[in-house]
Amino acid sequence: MSLSGGLKLTDLNDFITPSQACIKPINVPKTDSTTEIKIDDTGDYYEINAYGEETKLETATITLNDCLACSGCITSAESMLVSLQSHKELYNVIGDNRIAIETGQLQRLRTIVVSISPQSRASMAAKFNLSIQQVYDRLNWFFKERLGINYVVDTSFSRDFSLIESAKEFVQRYIEYYKNNNKQGVLPMISSSCPGWICYAEKTHDFILPYIDTTKSPQQVMGSIIKYYIGGKLGLLPNQIYHVAVMPCYDKKLEASRPCFTNETYKTRDVDCVITTGEIEKMFEEQSLDIQTIPELPSDGFLTKYGISNETNKPILLGTLGSSSGGYLHFIMKYAAYHLFNIVVTDENIINATGPIRFKQGRNNDYREVHLINPENENEVLLCFVYAYGFRNIQNLVRKVKAVNNPRLKKPLPFHYVEVMACPSGCINGGGQLKSDNGSNYVSKEWIEQAENAYQSISLVNGFQDPTDNSAINELYKEWLESPESAKAREMLHTEYKAIQKSEVNALMVSW
Structure with a gap:
């Protein structure tokens, strides 16, 4: 496997240490002026010279080979x-x-x-x-x-199996946390279908593992x-x-x-x-x-x-409604609203924020809250679900969950369910997807939107089917898994996550 021409590491270790920043070296022109770097609300970087003039900086790109070379996120055995x-x-x-x-x-x-x-x-x-x-x-x-x-x-x-199992797990956790009044359920529940997010959590934030949905992707x-x-x-x-x-x-x-x-x-x-x-x-x-x-x-x-x-x-x-990352939030919100509060939420409600559903947009397009409002009291939020895509939003998510988990801070539960994806814009913008024909590896918003529209078109043209209406899934529950609540169903449809211990590296052995 070839490495980037600008990267050379010896004594590769399975984790990044402070001396091994995850960065691909780039040529930076030398100037006589003192400069500083500014980051705006959208995450873009600007260089400010001594005269206050701003120049937007290009984003350094990292290929799969570069990522595997640094061995920070992926272990050498995994590579x-x-x-x-x-x-x-x-x-x-x-x-x-x-x-x-x-x-x-x-x-x-x-x-x-x-x-x-x-x-x-x-x-x-x-x-x-x-x-x-x-x-x-x-x-x-x-x-x-x-x-x-x-x-x-x-x-x-x-995916219909994954959606149904995730929804059932969320409802069970909610009942254990609130309705049984013993706080035994672990909330918020965080989705688990993105392996990049799982790898990050296991290697850097093991305290968050109990919050992650156990359903297989x-x-x-x-x-x-x-x-x-x-x-x-x-x-x-x-x-x-x-x-x-x-x-x-x-x-x-x-x-x-x-x-x-x-x-x-x-x-x-x-x-x-x-x-x-x-x-x-x-x-x-x-x-x-x-x-x-x-x-x-x-x-x-x-x-x-x-x-x-x-x-x-x-x-x-046939299609499945919801995000192009699987539609987890969409389906679980409908399922939980009915099974927990006996509130019927339609697909149109969740898509357009009508009826008992309200949206709250975050500071960027990859973060959005979806609220289920009490029909009898519009000021009461019964459920708060969140889309959090990209590592900037994931880091904010981790901090909020850590605050809930810290008895000294006594922070209230900020949300109940989070659909997490490591890639900005989610799975439709995965690293293995096709690039446009413009000769650039840069993925534009227009290109992502084009793929998103293609994904959603199947539901518009051919129609869609709710997972609970899939008769083939219902038959498999009976014939293959014996019943939806059987031990076999648990074995075949669920998994577990474990913290991966870091091993220290002698920084003096690292050469560039």
């Missing part, structure tokens, strides 16, 4: 796992299957399943001016007909379904299935590599390989294919959130 997860590994498994067939060693065959995230579909739709349905059907053709993949599935399906729920439910249906052991997830984020590679998502008996992971949206684009280039001209293969509806088209009578994708 090795990430390097092993690429589309080349998928090619290797396809090649092994081909050899197994040619040599008659069918026992060596592995069933390959590819699960595609809705954010990746949206990124491709935005770049290539296609509909979400066209992207999915063309990827279905590419994987099945071109590469010989056995199954292509949709992580929107497994859609990626990992799909891994459980494929390896342990579908595998059983097909008569296959977990290590006889190779599961590839197409995701918008490099951190999803780290998530798939977590020890708790590994089956030691069969020496396999629930998600064997994660490839980003950008890697899919590269695969098309390597295959000399253009997604705008390849054929379409309609989905068979297998593990896909779908309805039936009135025009073609074939399966079509």
Whole structure:
């Protein structure tokens, strides 16, 4: 793995120390004047010279290789796992299957399943001016007909499990905290589907781990379904299935590599390989294919959130309302309002802040509070939910939770639920998403908005489905998990987070 030309570290350690700032060195022109740096309310940096003149500074960019090189956020062992997860590994498994067939060693065959995230579909739709349905059907053709993949599935399906389980967990925590009057429930509950946020919390703020939702992300729920439910249906052991997830984020590679998502008996992971949206684009280039001209293969509806088209009578994708990071706040607010206060909140209420819902905008576009108001007393906020995207807002969140946790400060509970994402604008702006064709790696607000619009278009064009109305999910609860409250449901759909202890590094051993 290549390193940045401006970066060289020896004695790499698994954590940043004060002597190893997370920064990519840049050339700064020398001047004779004394200057100072100012940061405005939007987070932009300005250089102020001796005459009071301000010059906006360019943001230093850090590539994935640079981040892995500093070894601050990702351990050296984790960086090795990430390097092993690429589309080349998928090619290797396809090649092994081909050899197994040619040599008659069918026992060596592995069933390959590819699960595609809705954010990746949206990124491709935005770049290539296609509909979400066209992207999915063309990827279905590419994987099945071109590469010989056995199954292509949709992580929107497994996301319904994540949404339902997260909502149930929030309601239970709220009841334990307030209605049982014993403060045993841990609030606020903070979402857990962003692995970048989880990695940060485990390594730097272990006090916040009890607040994090224990529900697995859609990626990992799909891994459980494929390896342990579908595998059983097909008569296959977990290590006889190779599961590839197409995701918008490099951190999803780290998530798939977590020890708790590994089956030691069969020496396999629930998600064997994660490839980003950008890697899919590269695969098309390597295959000399253009997604705008390849054929379409309609989905068979297998593990896909779908309805039936009135025009073609074939399966079509259905959307989920809410943010392009999964719609957690949207669904949990509706669910909690009804199950805790018997208040019916509609989708339109949450989207447009009508009825019992009110918005309170933060200092930037990546922070917003969503309030459930008591219909009988408009001055009473029953629930305060928050969107907090990007590390600037995450740091503010951590400080507020720490204040609640400190008995000396006696701070009141500021909010009840937080949808956290490490990336500004959330998953639709993940580091593995496609870039525009303007030749720049800079992601503009216009480009993010284009991908966001593509993501939301599936609900507008094909329609949407509330997770609790997904009959396939309800059937799996009964057939696979025995019941929604079973021990098996807990094992397959939930996980836990643990603090990772730091080890000190001798700063004198660090060389630049």
